[in-house]
Amino acid sequence: MKVRESKQVVRRRPSTSWRRRITPYLFIAPNLLIFLTFIIWPAFRGFYISFFDSMDGSNFIYVGTANYEAIFSDPLVATVAKNTTTYVVFYMLISTLLSLAFAIFINEQRFARNFFRAIIFLPVMLSPVVVGLIWNDVLDRKVGPLNTLLEMAGGGSPGWLVEPTLGMIAVIFVGIWVHLGFYTIILLAGLQGIDRSLFEAAAIDGATRWQITTKITLPLLKPTTLIIIILATIHGFQSFDFIYTLTGGGPLGATTLIVQYIYDRAFQTPIQYGLGSAAGVILFMIIFAFTALNFLIGRRKEAV
Structure with missing residues (x-):
C-alpha cells in the first residue's frame, strides 16, 4: 500500500x-x-x-508611401512642427524644474505634508476637457477673472486666447498646471527613498541647505528625474484634449500641435484616414526616438 x-x-x-x-x-x-x-x-x-487612402473608412486604395510624401510636402507641417517643438521644450523644462522645487518643499514639511500633496495633485484628477473649458473661462479677454484682476491692478486686459504668442504661453501654463502634481508625487516618492542619515550627516558637517540640495538631493534623484523628463516629453507630444477645448488650435494656428494635425486630417472634412495614420506613425517614431535618447543619456551618466 x-x-x-x-x-x-x-x-x-x-x-x-x-x-x-x-x-x-x-x-x-x-x-x-x-x-x-x-x-x-x-x-x-x-x-x-498609413499605406492606403480612404475617404469613408471602409474602402481603401493602396497608395504606398504617398501619404508620407504628402505630409512632408504639406506647408502646414513646418508650422505644426515649430509649435510642437516650442510647446514640448518649454513644457518639459518648466514641469521638471517646478516639480523638483515642489517635491523638495513638500518633503521638508512635517505637519502639512499630506495637505500640500493633496492640493497639488488635485488638477491631475480633473478631465482634460473640463480643464480646457475652465481655463477658457478664466482667460476670457472680456469677462475672465484673470483679466478682471489685471484691470483692477492697472495691467490692462491681454488677449490670452486671441494673440498667437499669448496663446502658446497660456497653453503651456495650463499643460503644466494639469500634470505638475503627477510629476511632483513621483519625485516625492524618490525623495522619501533617500536615506535621511545622509542629510543629517551633511548638516552635522556644516553643509548649508543649498549644498545639501545640490550635492546630495539632486544627484540621488537623477534616475527619478530622468523618468520625469521622459514622461513630460511624451505628455508634451501627446497633448491635445485640453488644448482643443481651450484654443481649438488657434489663434491663427499658433497652438496647433501634431496630435491636432492628426485629428484634423483623420476626422475633419476632407477625411483622410491614411494621411492621419501616417502622421500617427511619424509621431510614434518621434516619441520613441526622444525616449530612447533620454534613456541612453541617463544610463551613460549613471555609468560615469
Missing part, C-alpha cells in the same frame, strides 16, 4: 508544478488581452492603413 501511495504522489507532482507555472499567466491574461486588443492591434492596424 505504501508503495502505491508513493507512486500516486510522484504522479501528482508534475500536475501541481504545471498549475503553479500557469497560474501567474492566468492572472495577467485579462489585462494582456485588453492591452493587445486596444493598444497593440490598433497600432499595427494604423501602420497598415
Whole structure:
C-alpha cells in the first residue's frame, strides 16, 4: 500500500508544478488581452492603413508611401512642427524644474505634508476637457477673472486666447498646471527613498541647505528625474484634449500641435484616414526616438 501511495504522489507532482507555472499567466491574461486588443492591434492596424487612402473608412486604395510624401510636402507641417517643438521644450523644462522645487518643499514639511500633496495633485484628477473649458473661462479677454484682476491692478486686459504668442504661453501654463502634481508625487516618492542619515550627516558637517540640495538631493534623484523628463516629453507630444477645448488650435494656428494635425486630417472634412495614420506613425517614431535618447543619456551618466 505504501508503495502505491508513493507512486500516486510522484504522479501528482508534475500536475501541481504545471498549475503553479500557469497560474501567474492566468492572472495577467485579462489585462494582456485588453492591452493587445486596444493598444497593440490598433497600432499595427494604423501602420497598415498609413499605406492606403480612404475617404469613408471602409474602402481603401493602396497608395504606398504617398501619404508620407504628402505630409512632408504639406506647408502646414513646418508650422505644426515649430509649435510642437516650442510647446514640448518649454513644457518639459518648466514641469521638471517646478516639480523638483515642489517635491523638495513638500518633503521638508512635517505637519502639512499630506495637505500640500493633496492640493497639488488635485488638477491631475480633473478631465482634460473640463480643464480646457475652465481655463477658457478664466482667460476670457472680456469677462475672465484673470483679466478682471489685471484691470483692477492697472495691467490692462491681454488677449490670452486671441494673440498667437499669448496663446502658446497660456497653453503651456495650463499643460503644466494639469500634470505638475503627477510629476511632483513621483519625485516625492524618490525623495522619501533617500536615506535621511545622509542629510543629517551633511548638516552635522556644516553643509548649508543649498549644498545639501545640490550635492546630495539632486544627484540621488537623477534616475527619478530622468523618468520625469521622459514622461513630460511624451505628455508634451501627446497633448491635445485640453488644448482643443481651450484654443481649438488657434489663434491663427499658433497652438496647433501634431496630435491636432492628426485629428484634423483623420476626422475633419476632407477625411483622410491614411494621411492621419501616417502622421500617427511619424509621431510614434518621434516619441520613441526622444525616449530612447533620454534613456541612453541617463544610463551613460549613471555609468560615469
